[in-house]
Amino acid sequence: MTTATKKKAEADEAADEHYIPAADALQAVLAKGQRPSRPSALSASITFGWRAMLKIKHVPEQLFDVTIFPIMMTLMFTYLFGGALAGSTGEYLQYLLPGIMVMSVVMTTMYTGVAVNNDITKGVFDRFRTLPVWRPAAMVGYLLGDAFRYTTASVVILVVGLIMGYRPDGGVVGVVGAIALLVVFSFAFSWIWTMFGLLLRSEKSVMGTSMMVLFPLTFLSNILVEPATMPGWLEAFVDVNPVTHLVAAARGMMDGSTDVGEIGWVLVASAVLVAVFGTLTMRLYNRK
Amino acid sequence: MSARSGEPAIETVGLVKTFGEKRAVDGVDLTVPAGTVYGVLGPNGAGKTTTVKMLATLLRPDGGQARVFGLDVVRQADAVRGRVSLTGQYASVDEDLTGTENLVLLARLLGHRKAAAGERAARLLDAFGLTEAAGRQVKTYSGGMRRRLDIAASILNTPDLLFLDEPTTGLDPRSRNQVWEIVRAVVAQGTTVLLTTQYLEEADQLAGRIAVIDNGRVIAEGTPGELKSSVGSGAVHVRLRDGRQRPEAQRLLAGALRTSVRIEADPVALTARLLPQDSTAGPAELASRALAELAAAGITVDDFSLGQPSLDEVFLTLTEKKTGKKQEAVA
Numbered sequence: 001m002t003t004a005t006k007k008k009a010e011a012d013e014a015a016d017e018h019y020i021p022a023a024d025a026l027q028a029v030l031a032k033g034q035r036p037s038r039p040s041a042l043s044a045s046i047t048f049g050w051r052a053m054l055k056i057k058h059v060p061e062q063l064f065d066v067t068i069f070p071i072m073m074t075l076m077f078t079y080l081f082g083g084a085l086a087g088s089t090g091e092y093l094q095y096l097l098p099g100i101m102v103m104s105v106v107m108t109t110m111y112t113g114v115a116v117n118n119d120i121t122k123g124v125f126d127r128f129r130t131l132p133v134w135r136p137a138a139m140v141g142y143l144l145g146d147a148f149r150y151t152t153a154s155v156v157i158l159v160v161g162l163i164m165g166y167r168p169d170g171g172v173v174g175v176v177g178a179i180a181l182l183v184v185f186s187f188a189f190s191w192i193w194t195m196f197g198l199l200l201r202s203e204k205s206v207m208g209t210s211m212m213v214l215f216p217l218t219f220l221s222n223i224l225v226e227p228a229t230m231p232g233w234l235e236a237f238v239d240v241n242p243v244t245h246l247v248a249a250a251r252g253m254m255d256g257s258t259d260v261g262e263i264g265w266v267l268v269a270s271a272v273l274v275a276v277f278g279t280l281t282m283r284l285y286n287r288k
Numbered sequence: 289m290s291a292r293s294g295e296p297a298i299e300t301v302g303l304v305k306t307f308g309e310k311r312a313v314d315g316v317d318l319t320v321p322a323g324t325v326y327g328v329l330g331p332n333g334a335g336k337t338t339t340v341k342m343l344a345t346l347l348r349p350d351g352g353q354a355r356v357f358g359l360d361v362v363r364q365a366d367a368v369r370g371r372v373s374l375t376g377q378y379a380s381v382d383e384d385l386t387g388t389e390n391l392v393l394l395a396r397l398l399g400h401r402k403a404a405a406g407e408r409a410a411r412l413l414d415a416f417g418l419t420e421a422a423g424r425q426v427k428t429y430s431g432g433m434r435r436r437l438d439i440a441a442s443i444l445n446t447p448d449l450l451f452l453d454e455p456t457t458g459l460d461p462r463s464r465n466q467v468w469e470i471v472r473a474v475v476a477q478g479t480t481v482l483l484t485t486q487y488l489e490e491a492d493q494l495a496g497r498i499a500v501i502d503n504g505r506v507i508a509e510g511t512p513g514e515l516k517s518s519v520g521s522g523a524v525h526v527r528l529r530d531g532r533q534r535p536e537a538q539r540l541l542a543g544a545l546r547t548s549v550r551i552e553a554d555p556v557a558l559t560a561r562l563l564p565q566d567s568t569a570g571p572a573e574l575a576s577r578a579l580a581e582l583a584a585a586g587i588t589v590d591d592f593s594l595g596q597p598s599l600d601e602v603f604l605t606l607t608e609k610k611t612g613k614k615q616e617a618v619a
Contacts, residue, residue, distance in 0.1 A: 019417030019436075021466055026473035029415040030446050036399035038370075047396045051382070054393075058384045058425060123378030127441065130344050131397050132369040287348055 041134035048128075048141020052115075053148065065111060066153035070104035074160050077224065085225060090165050097161040098178060098251040099223035104157060105150045105186050106218055106243060110210030112146050112190040116197030117206045129285070136282055139194050143187050150186045154179040169256035177258075178250040181266055185246050188270035191277035198284040217243050242269040295358055297322040297449050297480035298343060304351030305338050312338040314504035315352065320482060320497075322357075322448075325475050327495030328484040329603065335504040336484040337377055340451050343482070344374040356449060373442035377453040379434045380441070383427040387418050387437050390426060391444065398445050412440040416470070432463025439470055443479075450474060452483045456490060468493060488600045500606055508606050516596065519605040522571050524560045524578065527591035531555040537587050544578035556590070561601065 039047065056062060077100055082089030116139075119125045128138045158166075158175065168175050193210060200206050220238055221227075227238040238244050242265075249262035298320035305313040313335040320326040330336050341347040343354055345365040354361045356368045374380065381390045388409050395405035413422045416436045426434060435455060442450055452471065456464040471494055475481055485491055491498050492512045500508040500515070508515055524545060528537055534556065541560050542549045549560040560578075562571050575594045582589055 019466060021417075021469035021473065022415070023469075023473055023476075025415040026470060027477060029411050030443060030474060030477040030479075035445050036401070036404070039397060039399045044397055047393065050396075051385070051393050054389055055382075055384050058386075119382075122383065123376045123380045124382045125380075126341075126344075126346055126374060126376045127380035127394070128397075129346055130369055130372065130374045131394070132366060133397050137397075 038132060041137060044133040044137035045140040045144065048138050049144030050141075052141055052145020056145065056148070062111070063149070063152065065108050066104075066149045067156050069108070070100075070153050070157045071160050073104050074100050074157055074164070078164065081224065093161065093164055093166050095251075096224070097157070097166045098254045099221075099247045101154055101157045101161075101178075102182055102243060102247045102250055103218045103223050105153050105182055106189065106246075107214050108149060108153055109146070109186050109190045110193050110207065110214060111149075112142055113193030113195075113197035113200075113206045113210060114203050115142055116194050117200065117203050120198070121203075135286065136278070139191075139278075139281055139285065142194065143190050146190055147183050147187055150183045151179065154182060168254045170252075170254045170258070171256065174253040174256055174258070178253040181253070181263060182246065182250055185242075185266055185270050188273040189242075191274055191281055194281040195277050195284060198281060217241060222247050242266070242273075245269065295322065296320055297324075298326075298354070298356055298482065300339075300343070300352065300354040302352035303339065303342060303349055303354055305335075305342060305347060306350050311504050313342070313349075316501070316504070316506055318499055318506065318509075320480065322480050323475070323478060324496040325471065325481045325483055325494045327491035327498040328482065328501055329486070329488060329491045329498050330484075330501035331486055334501045336501055337453055338504075339501070340374070340453050340482065340484055344372055344451050345369055346374070371448040372451065373445075373447035373449075374451045375435075375438045375442045375453065375455060377457065379426075379438050381426050381434065381438050384425060386423050386425055387413055387429070388422045390437060391441060394441050395444050400444075408444060412444065413437075416440045430463075431459050432466060435459060435463065435467060436470070439467070439474075443474060446477065447479060449480045449482065452481060454484055454486065456485070456487065464490075488603055500603060502607050508602075515602045519561075519602050522562050523595050523601060524562065524571075524575050525591075525593045525595065526558045526560075526582075526589055527554070528556045528558070529588040529590050533587045534558065536585065537582055540581050540585060540587070541578050544581050545574050561605075 074097070078089050078093050078096060081096075082092035086092035086095060119128075125138075158179075170178070192213070193206070196206055196209050200209060220234065221241050221243045222238060223243070227235045227244070230238065245262050245265045246269075249259060249266050252259040252262060296319050298318055300316055300318045303313055303316040303318075304311065316335070316339055318326075318328075318339075328336050328339065338347065342349045343356060343361060345361050345368050348362060357371055359367045359371070361368050382393075385393065388406075391409035391412055392405045395408050396402070400408055410419075410422075413419050416439070418433060418437060418440070421429060421433060426437060429437065439452070439455070455471070456467050459467065468490070471481060471483070481494075483491070483494060495512065497509070497511055498515060499506045508518070510518070524541070526537065526541065528534060534551065538549045538551065538558055541558060545560045545562060547560050547563050549558055551557075552559055562574065571594060575592075579589065579592060
């Protein structure tokens with residue numbers, strides 16, 4: 001709190017002391033008006049999404065993990081591995097950038113679970129769950145806010161990459177397509193975290209579990225190196241890892257060699273993720 | 289009221305909720321008449337919040353039945369949600385958002401259009417004395433302000449049934465009185481209120497009927513008056529000038545009041561709980577006789593009071609009884 005807001009708070013505190021509930025004023029606001037009809041599923045979801053945006057507005061620090069963190073990742077991996085893996089950092093960046101974009105964004109998806117878990121412990125969740133609205137709206141709202149964060153992270157990495165010398169052969173269309181696909185996949189993937197957010201007891205356990213899933217999923221992929229050099233069993237895992245397919249698809253689009261098969265693979269995987277973890281999330285949400 | 293006349297706002301039969309081994313709610317039967325304040329009284333962990341959560345469709349009962357305005361809380365949960373509001377034990381507002389944003393958010397979720405939501409939020413903030421603080425994040429609010437915002441959020445669409453789960457826990461006396469005034473206004477307008485509390489005074493002040501819950505069961509039910517008269521007609525508190533005279537005073541009081549006299553932790557204090565109304569003499573007459581006997585024996589009394597039985601005493605008596613006898617139904 002700044003000194004100004006603190007003073008303001010103290011002034012309000014004083015005003016608070018003088019608050020005397022006025023029966024007629026209360027009666028007036030309590031008088032039953034015509035109740036509006038329920039909002040549509042879309043409208044309710046967008047309203048919850050608006051809440052997520054308001055939270056970003058009030059707590060902008062939470063954007064660190066979609067700005068500073070991706071910049072760090074890009075710089076670190078490019079200069080750490082570039083010379084060794086591709087002969088030069090410039091060449092490696094050309095290979096790495098789409099992958100590092102996927103890695104950063106997929107890693108930030110775990111904050112969805114943390115946000116859900118936080119709301120549960122704070123009690124605001126109970127109110128949402130007693131509202132007569134489309135049940136998944138609250139969850140979709142988190143994810144809409146997160147989609148904004150994912151887009152921010154992607155753009156930050158792209159800009160850093162461009163400054164460092166990355167040149168996408170796929171042009172604007174390829175880049176926009178890759179980011180769109182990444183956001184779609186992350187939206188679907190986040191349902192895993194909404195599930196854990198509801199399932200696990202504390203923010204810490206949500207973080208811990210997320211890390212255990214995210215580290216193998218992002219590192220054991222084609223993000224940093226070509227899988228061809230890996231032992232057979234590892235390559236087999238990398239091949240079925242959805243992150244590998246997402247990176248292949250994004251890389252293809254950004255390099256100007258769009259691979260429709262990979263894009264299809266990612267979209268199907270996204271649909272499956274929503275179907276499975278969306279269902280589990282809603283089951284937990286209703287039964288909690 | 290849209291409720292059919294005579295239909296209870298809440299009706300539960302044998303409601304059960306278990307968490308692992310523990311039966312948090314163990315066969316609760318409640319009937320809450322529409323248009324009244326109903327108090328659910330009990331210590332921490334008695335099962336109050338769990339009961340409210342089941343009624344508000346937040347928890348699924350493991351056994352028994354619960355109906356709200358005739359609607360089953362499990363099978364017709366969505367319809368129930370359209371009629372009720374909940375102000376939870378922990379402020380159910382978003383601390384990161386401002387007061388206005390919280391109310392507008394909920395108004396929008398209840399289906400108000402943008403302009404109407406803003407207008408409704410402004411009117412509620414005004415009626416709840418929060419206009420000054422409307423633009424500040426809720427985390428900067430005092431406990432009382434936060435609680436008022438929370439209740440304002442619950443009546444955005446005036447509900448038919450409002451659950452208030454320990455609405456004044458942790459509030460200072462001034463804020464507590466403000467909340468009580470608000471509850472009275474809400475009921476006067478026709479909303480049924482189910483209030484849980486661990487403060488007996490609060491139930492006494494607000495509730496028309498009270499259910500006392502302990503260990504997940506209803507151990508007594510009735511009007512505050514019925515509950516009080518079920519345990520006796522009051523208590524006599526005496527403070528002596530000289531603690532050394534206490535054993536004698538205890539003996540004299542026990543004889544005069546025809547009841548057992550308890551020795552307090554305070555070395556000069558004694559308390560006698562009067563038994564249910566004596567036909568020969570009222571509590572005041574008994575007490576004055578007792579005082580006269582103390583004076584005659586040369587025991588100086590510094591302080592004396594004759595109290596109506598408080599609900600605290602009711603509660604303690606009931607929970608004591610329960611260990612001996614099974615269930616004590618009143619009324």
